[in-house]
Amino acid sequence: MTSITSHHPARLRRSVLSVPAINPRALEKTHGLSCDAVIFDLEDSVAVEKKAEARENLRRFFAETPLRGRESIIRVNGIDTEFFSDDMAAVIACRPDAVLLPKVDGPDDVQRVADLIAETDATESLRIWAMIETPRGVLNAAAIAGAGRTAGGLLDCFVVGLNDLRKETGVAPETGRIYLVPFLMQVILAARAYGLDAIDSVSNEFRQLDAYEAECAQGRAMGFDGKMLIHPAQIDGANRHFGFSEAALAEAKAIAAAFADPATDGLNVINLDGRMVERLHLEQAERLLAKARVIAEREGRTA
Ligand SMILES: CC(C)(COP(=O)(O)OP(=O)(O)OC[C@H]1O[C@@H](n2cnc3c(N)ncnc32)[C@H](O)[C@@H]1OP(=O)(O)O)[C@@H](O)C(=O)NCCC(=O)NCCSC(=O)C[C@H](O)C(=O)O
Numbered sequence: 001m002t003s004i005t006s007h008h009p010a011r012l013r014r015s016v017l018s019v020p021a022i023n024p025r026a027l028e029k030t031h032g033l034s035c036d037a038v039i040f041d042l043e044d045s046v047a048v049e050k051k052a053e054a055r056e057n058l059r060r061f062f063a064e065t066p067l068r069g070r071e072s073i074i075r076v077n078g079i080d081t082e083f084f085s086d087d088m089a090a091v092i093a094c095r096p097d098a099v100l101l102p103k104v105d106g107p108d109d110v111q112r113v114a115d116l117i118a119e120t121d122a123t124e125s126l127r128i129w130a131m132i133e134t135p136r137g138v139l140n141a142a143a144i145a146g147a148g149r150t151a152g153g154l155l156d157c158f159v160v161g162l163n164d165l166r167k168e169t170g171v172a173p174e175t176g177r178i179y180l181v182p183f184l185m186q187v188i189l190a191a192r193a194y195g196l197d198a199i200d201s202v203s204n205e206f207r208q209l210d211a212y213e214a215e216c217a218q219g220r221a222m223g224f225d226g227k228m229l230i231h232p233a234q235i236d237g238a239n240r241h242f243g244f245s246e247a248a249l250a251e252a253k254a255i256a257a258a259f260a261d262p263a264t265d266g267l268n269v270i271n272l273d274g275r276m277v278e279r280l281h282l283e284q285a286e287r288l289l290a291k292a293r294v295i296a297e298r299e300g301r302t303a
């Protein structure tokens with residue numbers, strides 16, 4: 001693979017909202033929210049004595065009122081915990097689009113889960129997402145991303161977890177995430193090297209929307225595809241920052257139109273209004289336009 005083309009070029013993952021599976025009211029609310037994807041959490045937001053009840057909530061939710069038109073992901077407890085096998089049974093029963101593994105330390109974690117899925121009839125539809133949130137996870141990010149290939153191509157997306165990473169490393173929550181940026185960039189690079197998407201970490205302060213918006217802008221500039229969220233108030237900001245401006249859309253259309261002109265047949269590089277544009281830019285433009293079409297479709301208009 002030589003480009004950053006992902007498995008699913010037109011898949012939207014701007015806003016990925018986490019919802020505690022123990023909270024029926026919040027589960028119900030997901031139907032009216034404009035996030036691109038929902039993570040149904042069985043891990044940290046569910047108390048130990050409530051795990052079984054949370055799984056039951058999910059079984060009911062997926063059977064009776066499943067999410068439509070958006071990706072659904074279930075976050076299970078860690079593979080070495082006592083909850084994992086019951087969580088995976090719930091995942092297989094619910095049939096979300098993906099299972100999110102927390103605290104992935106190395107490629108073996110992904111392989112173990114891929115082997116488990118291979119024993120079921122969910123291989124066609126169920127993908128694996130991995131949380132990169134431990135020091136080993138960050139150090140092994142490239143090997144983990146590469147494991148996607150041996151694990152039947154099921155690995156699809158990385159999600160960064162800075163709460164755990166701060167806890168494990170002692171890095172302070174400084175403005176601008178200054179000391180965390182090297183870790184974040186390493187995760188993005190590893191994801192891109194193997195065609196995975198990468199989702200930025202949650203921001204805990206869900207009432208401080210100015211700081212949150214700045215963090216979204218930073219995440220977008222770093223190359224993340226979207227942000228994991230904890231509260232509905234964070235959805236609009238993520239959709240805006242990880243979406244496209246009118247200017248970017250117009251530029252993508254101009255690039256696509258230029259290369260569609262027969263006059264550019266056989267040319268790899270052209271002059272577009274005083275700027276060099278290559279066919280690699282056409283790939284980027286087409287990816288942007290495909291995502292823009294999905295957004296427009298969802299909003300009931302034409303791109
Ligand atoms: C943080 C919260 C506990 C705050 O909840 P609450 O006190 O209810 O907030 P509000 O009163 O402002 O809520 C307003 C209404 O919005 C609904 N709501 C709130 N959060 C959600 C949600 N996540 N999904 C759907 N709906 C939500 C409330 O029910 C209110 O509705 P209404 O009654 O009609 O007014 C809460 O936001 C929350 O639990 N958030 C998610 C927590 C979570 O999922 N944690 C795990 C993910 S974080 C993570 O993964 C960290 C990572 O691992 C790492 O290491 O970094």
Ligand SMILES: [Mg+2]
Pocket residue numbers: 044102133161163164
């Ligand atoms: Mg975590």
